[in-house]
Amino acid sequence: MFEHLGEKLILHVTIGSFSLRFDLVAIIMSWVVIALLVVLALWLRRGLRQEIEEKPNRIQAMVDALIDLLKGQLTSNFASERLARELFSFISTLFLFVLLCNWISVIPYFQSPTQDLNVTFSLALLVFVMSQVFAFRMKGGRRYFKGFIEPYPFMLPLNIVGEIAKPVSHAFRLFGNIFGGAILLAVVSGELIPVVVPAALNAFFGLFIGAIQAFVFAMLAVAYINVAVES
Amino acid sequence: MNLEWGKVVKSLNWTFIFNLVNFAILLYLLKRLLFKPALAYLDRRRELIASRMESARADEEKAAKLAAERTEVLKKAYEQSRQIVEKAHAQAEETIVAAKSEAKQDAERILDDARMQIEQERVQMKQELRRAYAEISVLGASRVLKREVKLKDHRRLLDELLAEIDEEALRIKQ
Amino acid sequence: MLQDAQNVVSGISGADIATAAKYLAAGFVMAIGSIGSAIGEGLVAAHALDGIARQPEMEGALMRTMVVGQAITESTGIYSLVVAIILLFVV
Numbered sequence: 001m002f003e004h005l006g007e008k009l010i011l012h013v014t015i016g017s018f019s020l021r022f023d024l025v026a027i028i029m030s031w032v033v034i035a036l037l038v039v040l041a042l043w044l045r046r047g048l049r050q051e052i053e054e055k056p057n058r059i060q061a062m063v064d065a066l067i068d069l070l071k072g073q074l075t076s077n078f079a080s081e082r083l084a085r086e087l088f089s090f091i092s093t094l095f096l097f098v099l100l101c102n103w104i105s106v107i108p109y110f111q112s113p114t115q116d117l118n119v120t121f122s123l124a125l126l127v128f129v130m131s132q133v134f135a136f137r138m139k140g141g142r143r144y145f146k147g148f149i150e151p152y153p154f155m156l157p158l159n160i161v162g163e164i165a166k167p168v169s170h171a172f173r174l175f176g177n178i179f180g181g182a183i184l185l186a187v188v189s190g191e192l193i194p195v196v197v198p199a200a201l202n203a204f205f206g207l208f209i210g211a212i213q214a215f216v217f218a219m220l221a222v223a224y225i226n227v228a229v230e231s
Numbered sequence: 232m233n234l235e236w237g238k239v240v241k242s243l244n245w246t247f248i249f250n251l252v253n254f255a256i257l258l259y260l261l262k263r264l265l266f267k268p269a270l271a272y273l274d275r276r277r278e279l280i281a282s283r284m285e286s287a288r289a290d291e292e293k294a295a296k297l298a299a300e301r302t303e304v305l306k307k308a309y310e311q312s313r314q315i316v317e318k319a320h321a322q323a324e325e326t327i328v329a330a331k332s333e334a335k336q337d338a339e340r341i342l343d344d345a346r347m348q349i350e351q352e353r354v355q356m357k358q359e360l361r362r363a364y365a366e367i368s369v370l371g372a373s374r375v376l377k378r379e380v381k382l383k384d385h386r387r388l389l390d391e392l393l394a395e396i397d398e399e400a401l402r403i404k405q
Numbered sequence: 406m407l408q409d410a411q412n413v414v415s416g417i418s419g420a421d422i423a424t425a426a427k428y429l430a431a432g433f434v435m436a437i438g439s440i441g442s443a444i445g446e447g448l449v450a451a452h453a454l455d456g457i458a459r460q461p462e463m464e465g466a467l468m469r470t471m472v473v474g475q476a477i478t479e480s481t482g483i484y485s486l487v488v489a490i491i492l493l494f495v496v
Contacts, residue, residue: 023242
């Protein structure tokens, strides 16, 4: 019954001696998400083209609300104003991408790209690299490396493990939540109660948990970068 | 190129790199298409609102100044009108007092004149009366002298005369 | 009857036992592993509620911090979920 629940379609491409494997569904779905976001951006931009009038038009008000939300809830938590300004686009894109990835599973026959470990891991690792780069840039080389042997030199392995645990837990949190929801949904709609309940569960896992996890993912990215830069 | 089934957790593969590239492209596109224009738009709008606020504040200040000026002018005008009214009041009072005293004086003068006239008339009358007495006396004497009248007649004539005088005197006295 | 029982017992292979152990272990992982994160998330929510009751004007900031705190607390639960998934689908 659930043989394919823990499996996914893998596209195997062989170019010469190289053998590349791709997760077909995740890639197609992430393309869909990117296309949706670009269309959204283009649509919002059309409203911004107009001159500023007495009263902002509907799209302008929407952009205002969106930017306000992103700034107020996410980047306002950065330690410094400069960091918030520099990373606004990155954090906002991260949030919107993950949010739409989570929400797209509401559409029948669509899968969340975030229920693929590769996707979440690449995003988490990107955040990790970002945080290390910013820490290095802001603190300077000496203070950056000194941060690893604090408070005592023999804590070095512990600090390194602690740093590496961050992206791992970051990636697994998103993956676990979305994949768990998808599995629960598949089991309930495939075997237990195929009517009404799956719709409610889909709304709950797809919309509610999806939104919260997207927010948490972006928020944790902010927190990780903050901690790396500050300490 | 072929499709196969793989395990969910086990297979970390090229999707990883692919997704990184995807995300980088998305980041570039969104930054270019959405965030930059949106932030610029918000900045422009904030500036616009700030300038509007500034002009509104200036207008308000101007209005407050105008209002203050107006109240000042009104106060001055009120003060002036009050002064004018007071002045008029004082003038009217003065006029009344003057008129009253004049009237009093006039009345007194008229009264005095009348009294004086009466006095004069009385004196004149007395003089006339005296003259009349004399004439009557003379007349009476001449009558007495011209005619031979008895004492009885004399007495009667004298009585008549006296009565006449008395009557005249009474009339005058009254 | 004895023969039947013997047939049943001899019909159980090592792979069958491994499969049974796999499912059992996955169930236990989820059951025990989620206890900690559940209690932890409950504590976070309780204290956030305390804070909101004391200072209702701080609700926005408290909610945000609560959600992030719960997400971090949930890590252990998610780890157990991942282990359960590995047990079920990979091993």
